[in-house]
Amino acid sequence: MHELSIAMRIVEMVEAEVAAAGGGTVQRVQLRIGELAGVHEAALRFAFEQAREGTVASAADLSIVHLPVVVFCQRCQQPRELPRIPPLACPECGQPSGEIRQGEELELESIELLERAL
Amino acid sequence: MSSAASVGEGPRILEVRTKILKKNDELAREMRTNFAAAGVRVVNLVSSPGSGKTRLLTETLRRLHEMGRAVAAIVGDLETDNDARRLATSGAPVRQIMTHGLCHLEAEMIQDALAAWGADGLAVASLETLFIENVGNLVCPTSWDLGESLRVVLMSVTEGEDKPLKYPGLFNTADCVVITKCDLAEACGFDRAAAVDAIQQVRPGVRLLETSAVTGAGLEAWLAAVS
Numbered sequence: 001m002h003e004l005s006i007a008m009r010i011v012e013m014v015e016a017e018v019a020a021a022g023g024g025t026v027q028r029v030q031l032r033i034g035e036l037a038g039v040h041e042a043a044l045r046f047a048f049e050q051a052r053e054g055t056v057a058s059a060a061d062l063s064i065v066h067l068p069v070v071v072f073c074q075r076c077q078q079p080r081e082l083p084r085i086p087p088l089a090c091p092e093c094g095q096p097s098g099e100i101r102q103g104e105e106l107e108l109e110s111i112e113l114l115e116r117a118l
Numbered sequence: 119m120s121s122a123a124s125v126g127e128g129p130r131i132l133e134v135r136t137k138i139l140k141k142n143d144e145l146a147r148e149m150r151t152n153f154a155a156a157g158v159r160v161v162n163l164v165s166s167p168g169s170g171k172t173r174l175l176t177e178t179l180r181r182l183h184e185m186g187r188a189v190a191a192i193v194g195d196l197e198t199d200n201d202a203r204r205l206a207t208s209g210a211p212v213r214q215i216m217t218h219g220l221c222h223l224e225a226e227m228i229q230d231a232l233a234a235w236g237a238d239g240l241a242v243a244s245l246e247t248l249f250i251e252n253v254g255n256l257v258c259p260t261s262w263d264l265g266e267s268l269r270v271v272l273m274s275v276t277e278g279e280d281k282p283l284k285y286p287g288l289f290n291t292a293d294c295v296v297i298t299k300c301d302l303a304e305a306c307g308f309d310r311a312a313a314v315d316a317i318q319q320v321r322p323g324v325r326l327l328e329t330s331a332v333t334g335a336g337l338e339a340w341l342a343a344v345s
């Protein structure tokens with residue numbers, strides 16, 4: 001359940017960003033999570049519901065963009081999106097590749113604040 | 119960091135675009151720089167529970183300690199200091215981190231343990247190799263950089279050859295994969311070729327070592343890789 005640690009970091013970051021932006025109520029928190037990041041979505045959602053309590057994000061939805069793995073194929077000289085993992089190999093020519101170009105992301109993309117005109 | 123976009127009626131979007139584990143990453147990077155400056159090699163051992171981390175590490179510490187090498191180990195578990203006591207039979211300095219439920223180690227926990235250990239008299243900067251035995255888990259430690267110079271993922275012959283295929287995320291972060299308990303391979307009907315193939319599918323080209331802490335097989339190559 002490392003998702004709880006991640007959820008707590010997310011809430012910490014959201015609180016800091018919202019405070020720096022002058023406050024407000026968070027409506028949505030947008031994440032980008034790669035397929036290799038080792039994060040289980042249901043566990044993260046469950047943990048986030050616990051972590052957000054009593055914070056500016058207490059009513060916030062979690063919106064998650066999942067990113068498939070992209071490797072660079074040395075044989076094709078092309079980045080290739082993998083339809084599934086494993087294997088970490090070019091889906092066109094079968095060449096194994098550990099050159100990961102996408103799929104390890106674990107990022108806070110944006111925060112949507114519910115707020116009236118400034 | 120954030121740049122506020124739309125101002126006016128309705129929701130306002132704060133673009134953040136920051137890694138969620140940024141704090142851990144930054145601390146780990148700073149620790150790696152400091153370890154490198156002091157000439158300390160840091161080896162992070164990760165595997166499922168029961169794959170033989172403690173046994174291999176005890177034998178590793180014992181041999182290196184007897185050779186007069188300055189080695190030490192930090193071991194993380196949810197509860198008990200049993201592993202620290204096992205590792206300490208090697209004669210090398212050992213420190214236990216009890217995570218009380220947390221399924222992985224984080225850079226700050228290593229930093230705190232080293233600070234406390236330093237206050238207790240361990241000269242961290244004079245170590246040649248510091249081993250970190252992570253909490254037994256094949257998922258959660260994936261994203262937590264501990265400032266290590268070498269991440270070793272272990273799998274034992276008793277676990278099934280397809281372990282890497284089931285846990286590609288963690289195996290993909292390995293600098294070195296060690297197949298342990300090779301003395302049991304025959305008894306378990308271990309299919310070595312299938313295991314090697316599974317490892318290559320998730321971490322093409324990774325260095326592979328095979329050991330038995332019981333018979334000593336493969337330990338010379340292993341010791342050369344970590345010391």
